[in-house]
Amino acid sequence: MPKILLEMKNITKEFPGVKALKNVNFQVEEGEIHALVGENGAGKSTLMKVLSGIHPYGSYEGDVIYDGQVCKFTQIKDSEKKGIVIIHQELALIPEMTIGENMYLGNEQGHKFAINWNKTYFEADKYLKMVGLEESSKVQVKNIGTGKQQLVEIAKALAKNARLLILDEPTSSLNEEDSRALLDLMLNFKKQGMTMIIITHKLNEVAYVADKITVLRDGATIETIDNRGAERVSEARIIKGMVGRELTNRFPKREGVKIGDVEMEIKNWTVHHPQYVERKVVDDVSMYVRKGEVVGIYGLMGAGRTELAMSIFGHSYGTNFSGELYLNGKPIKMGKNASDAIKQKIAYVTEDRKGNGLVLSQSVKVNTSLANLQAISNKSVIDADKEYAVAEEYRDKLLIKTPSVEQLVGNLSGGNQQKVLLAKWMFAEPDILMLDEPTRGIDVGAKYEIYCIINELAAAGKCVILISSELPEVLGMSDRIYIMNEAKIIKEMKTEDATQENIMEAILASERKHDNE
Amino acid sequence: MSNTVSKASQRSLKNTLTEFMEKYKVGAFFQKYTMTIALVVIVIIFNFWQGKEGLILLPSNINSLIADNAYVFVLATGMLLCILTGGNIDLSVGSVACFTAAIGATLMAGGMNVWLAVLIMLLIGLAIGAFQGFWIAKVKVPAFIATLAGMYAFRGFSNVVLKGETARIKDQVFLDVFGTGKTSYIPDVIRDKCPGLANTFSSQNEFMTRLIGEGTIDKFNLTCMLIGIIAVIVFVTLKVRKIMQQKKLGISQSVTGQIISMVLITALILWVSFKLSSYRGFPMVLLWIGLILAIFTYVTEKTAIGRHLYAVGGNEKATALSGVKTHNVYWFAYSVMGFLAGLAGILTAGKAKGIDPTYGVGYEMDAIAACFVGGASAYGGTGKVSGMIIGATLMGVINKGMSIGIISSDKNMLKVVKGLVLMAAVMFDVLSKRQKR
Numbered sequence: 001m002p003k004i005l006l007e008m009k010n011i012t013k014e015f016p017g018v019k020a021l022k023n024v025n026f027q028v029e030e031g032e033i034h035a036l037v038g039e040n041g042a043g044k045s046t047l048m049k050v051l052s053g054i055h056p057y058g059s060y061e062g063d064v065i066y067d068g069q070v071c072k073f074t075q076i077k078d079s080e081k082k083g084i085v086i087i088h089q090e091l092a093l094i095p096e097m098t099i100g101e102n103m104y105l106g107n108e109q110g111h112k113f114a115i116n117w118n119k120t121y122f123e124a125d126k127y128l129k130m131v132g133l134e135e136s137s138k139v140q141v142k143n144i145g146t147g148k149q150q151l152v153e154i155a156k157a158l159a160k161n162a163r164l165l166i167l168d169e170p171t172s173s174l175n176e177e178d179s180r181a182l183l184d185l186m187l188n189f190k191k192q193g194m195t196m197i198i199i200t201h202k203l204n205e206v207a208y209v210a211d212k213i214t215v216l217r218d219g220a221t222i223e224t225i226d227n228r229g230a231e232r233v234s235e236a237r238i239i240k241g242m243v244g245r246e247l248t249n250r251f252p253k254r255e256g257v258k259i260g261d262v263e264m265e266i267k268n269w270t271v272h273h274p275q276y277v278e279r280k281v282v283d284d285v286s287m288y289v290r291k292g293e294v295v296g297i298y299g300l301m302g303a304g305r306t307e308l309a310m311s312i313f314g315h316s317y318g319t320n321f322s323g324e325l326y327l328n329g330k331p332i333k334m335g336k337n338a339s340d341a342i343k344q345k346i347a348y349v350t351e352d353r354k355g356n357g358l359v360l361s362q363s364v365k366v367n368t369s370l371a372n373l374q375a376i377s378n379k380s381v382i383d384a385d386k387e388y389a390v391a392e393e394y395r396d397k398l399l400i401k402t403p404s405v406e407q408l409v410g411n412l413s414g415g416n417q418q419k420v421l422l423a424k425w426m427f428a429e430p431d432i433l434m435l436d437e438p439t440r441g442i443d444v445g446a447k448y449e450i451y452c453i454i455n456e457l458a459a460a461g462k463c464v465i466l467i468s469s470e471l472p473e474v475l476g477m478s479d480r481i482y483i484m485n486e487a488k489i490i491k492e493m494k495t496e497d498a499t500q501e502n503i504m505e506a507i508l509a510s511e512r513k514h515d516n517e
Numbered sequence: 518m519s520n521t522v523s524k525a526s527q528r529s530l531k532n533t534l535t536e537f538m539e540k541y542k543v544g545a546f547f548q549k550y551t552m553t554i555a556l557v558v559i560v561i562i563f564n565f566w567q568g569k570e571g572l573i574l575l576p577s578n579i580n581s582l583i584a585d586n587a588y589v590f591v592l593a594t595g596m597l598l599c600i601l602t603g604g605n606i607d608l609s610v611g612s613v614a615c616f617t618a619a620i621g622a623t624l625m626a627g628g629m630n631v632w633l634a635v636l637i638m639l640l641i642g643l644a645i646g647a648f649q650g651f652w653i654a655k656v657k658v659p660a661f662i663a664t665l666a667g668m669y670a671f672r673g674f675s676n677v678v679l680k681g682e683t684a685r686i687k688d689q690v691f692l693d694v695f696g697t698g699k700t701s702y703i704p705d706v707i708r709d710k711c712p713g714l715a716n717t718f719s720s721q722n723e724f725m726t727r728l729i730g731e732g733t734i735d736k737f738n739l740t741c742m743l744i745g746i747i748a749v750i751v752f753v754t755l756k757v758r759k760i761m762q763q764k765k766l767g768i769s770q771s772v773t774g775q776i777i778s779m780v781l782i783t784a785l786i787l788w789v790s791f792k793l794s795s796y797r798g799f800p801m802v803l804l805w806i807g808l809i810l811a812i813f814t815y816v817t818e819k820t821a822i823g824r825h826l827y828a829v830g831g832n833e834k835a836t837a838l839s840g841v842k843t844h845n846v847y848w849f850a851y852s853v854m855g856f857l858a859g860l861a862g863i864l865t866a867g868k869a870k871g872i873d874p875t876y877g878v879g880y881e882m883d884a885i886a887a888c889f890v891g892g893a894s895a896y897g898g899t900g901k902v903s904g905m906i907i908g909a910t911l912m913g914v915i916n917k918g919m920s921i922g923i924i925s926s927d928k929n930m931l932k933v934v935k936g937l938v939l940m941a942a943v944m945f946d947v948l949s950k951r952q953k954r
Contacts, residue, residue: 313838314840337840337842356835359828361899370824380820380822382819382820385765428840
């Protein structure tokens with residue numbers, strides 16, 4: 001019988017008005033990888049905050065038993081002392097500081113009044129080796145990629161003598177390759193006896209890495225699934241627990257949509273990096289999209305997909321543009337502003353909804369109307385009635401869950417925020433919609449609803465360009481797929497011909513070609 | 518035994534209290550109206566301060582509260598726009614006000630037509646604002662630095678224009694329209710033109726005498742009272758229309774709350790106009806303040822550019838990607854600020870009957886404080902003109918209270934108290950927002 005390292009018993013946590021956790025029970029054995037899954041708002045983060053002492057002892061009911069003792073953490077330091085270390089979803093590294101400085105921030109090595117830098121960097125290098133990083137700890141964090149930064153976070157956690165490592169969405173900002181490497185690293189740590197909890201939305205990762213899977217729904221534990229059997233637990237099985245019903249089809253069918261003429265076409269589109277002007281971020285790209293068609297653009301992180309979309313969207317990114325843009329066969333001279341693109345009926349739904357998409361401090365109503373204020377105003381005076389009516393209309397149409405359209409967007413869940421963002425751009429009434437990672441970080445149910453919206457848009461004769469780094473999504477939703485790598489479009493495929501394997505193969509082949517050059 | 522009973526009753530009392538608080542959203546109410554409540558409490562305390570009972574609410578003191586703080590209201594309006602764009606402030610406004618006044622005083626001393634001089638002053642203010650706005654919006658110089666440079670430069674220019682001396686303004690029209698002297702009030706046209714009404718409102722009419730007061734009835738300013746009544750009618754009409762619209766659209770907002778606030782504001786307007794009527798009538802500066810506040814309440818709440826101010830302050834990148842030309846938004850805010858600094862210069866010169874190179878020092882800080890006390894966020898994106906009015910009034914009341922000897926007769930303490938109030942206001946704001954999470 002393996003030893004239970006952590007047991008959370010009957011945890012109940014209330015916030016004013018809501019019960020975030022209801023009698024949650026959660027057990028982690030020593031030396032296992034335990035996945036915690038659930039839709040957004042299911043209570044995963046709250047549970048981990050209780051564990052790490054961010055929600056201090058006394059603010060919740062129930063017991064946290066760690067290593068046989070009831071814990072009464074009142075701050076993060078207390079739990080870290082015991083070896084419970086959380087790696088948060090957002091990278092929390094300071095770009096201007098070196099790796100070593102970052103790793104020992106708040107945990108400085110040496111004397112009280114004098115940091116021992118030799119010891120700092122010696123120790124840091126030791127841990128970097130353990131996570132498989134070849135960089136010296138004296139390199140500034142801004143000079144390494146996101147994948148490596150994630151590894152630095154892990155090294156930082158190890159440097160705190162972690163016994164129980166909690167990874168919150170560790171791969172959300174990583175590409176497939178780096179994600180796989182990270183998961184393998186986790187399996188490697190497991191062999192050395194480390195206990196880990198992983199929180200993630202990516203169910204294929206869960207199936208790959210986890211020994212046990214605990215599903216949370218609406219603040220309660222639904223089940224714990226054992227994944228150590230000969231056969232891996234299927235994603236459908238996990239989803240069933242998460243949403244409480246079986247999702248027979250993750251991607252709604254689009255039927256009877258007639259694909260029309262070419263609406264937008266770009267030829268020899270080249271864009272350079274805004275700071276390092278000699279670097280091409282989009283290199284000689286030609287592509288087209290037809291009325292009623294959903295075109296997927298797949299590529300790894302940094303392939304240039306976002307840059308391509310933003311440069312089409314009124315030259316919002318990059319410098320030294322070249323290439324032609326045709327709308328309905330006519331060449332268009334694109335202006336320098338997003339407003340010019342909106343005038344041409346092009347919309348770009350940004351990838352980072354909190355950073356670039358929404359004004360979180362404003363209401364659903366204000367966000368919905370922001371991109372098309374002139375439609376609800378008379379000589380630039382806003383008609384409050386019309387605005388309200390529009391916001392209500394889209395709230396109904398997109399099933400946005402909010403007590404009222406006057407609610408601040410910052411208070412909504414991720415999926416609903418994404419719908420508000422979509423509402424904003426649908427209200428701008430574009431002919432061409434570029435959706436950049438429209439389902440990132442939102443739960444399965446909301447994803448399905450967003451897919452339905454995409455289908456409705458296509459049925460209405462709009463052109464949809466779907467940019468995504470989730471292969472199943474691209475395969476499930478698009479009529480045609482462009483594959484991007486290293487700033488170029490390396491392949492165009494019909495969805496019928498495309499599989500996960502041959503798409504990855506195409507990317508790998510282009511990498512090899514690139515290396516040989 | 519009795520101990521347990523009292524404990525139980527205590528608990529039930531606590532429960533009913535919490536229930537009551539939740540039912541009527543007491544917490545939310547306090548959070549929303551913190552500064553209004555603080556203002557009322559401070560006025561009440563001042564009013565009953567031992568030895569100074571009733572002083573703060575004398576008609577003459579209410580009148581001078583308006584006259585002394587005219588520049589704060591005007592500058593804080595512009596400052597609010599700048600702060601909304603993302604916590605940006607304009608440090609140059611005190612210097613710009615002084616500079617425009619210096620130019621105007623010089624021009625008028627040279628015999629220029631008053632109205633032309635006023636127009637030039639406003640345009641100079643606007644031009645300076647647009648110039649600074651250009652650096653901030655287009656070249657992306659941090660607002661703090663660009664306007665700090667302006668603060669030094671225009672203080673210097675004021676000195677240059679005035680050659681370090683005080684310039685007097687003798688033009689009576691200018692002083693009547695923009696000043697705060699005995700003649701700077703809207704003349705009581707009604708009393709002069711309607712002898713019938715004038716007779717009713719005189720000491721011969723016993724009822725009216727008792728209603729209005731023996732000392733003031735004979736010169737009770739009917740025009741001022743009428744303006745107050747008209748303001749109330751306009752306000753109530755707009756408010757009722759808004760409530761009807763909300764009903765029609767089915768927006769769930771507490772109608773009772775809105776009616777209560779409407780009644781309170783109506784009472785306040787009537788009360789203030791009564792007080793002013795009992796003194797010298799409707800001050801000209803109040804006309805200017807009212808005009809500016811009304812215009813910019815409308816601009817921030819109803820127009821597209823107002824919406825853009827909030828959006829830029831809330832998330833500049835998202836706003837730019839929504840097709841808003843964000844640099845124009847900054848430019849707008851700073852141009853308006855410059856224009857209003859010009860107006861503040863005019864009002865300062867009108868009040869002081871001249872201009873001295875040291876006038877306007879620290880004005881920018883009063884304006885900034887009014888905005889923050891009035892609930893504007895230091896990060897931009899939230900804040901209202903109505904809040905700013907409360908903030909400016911609160912600071913003004915404290916000024917007034919100290920100058921008539923309440924709290925401390927030591928004038929040196931004034932800034933200490935103002936500092937503490939600002940600190941307390943912002944602290945409360947931060948803490949109440951934190952609790953919400």
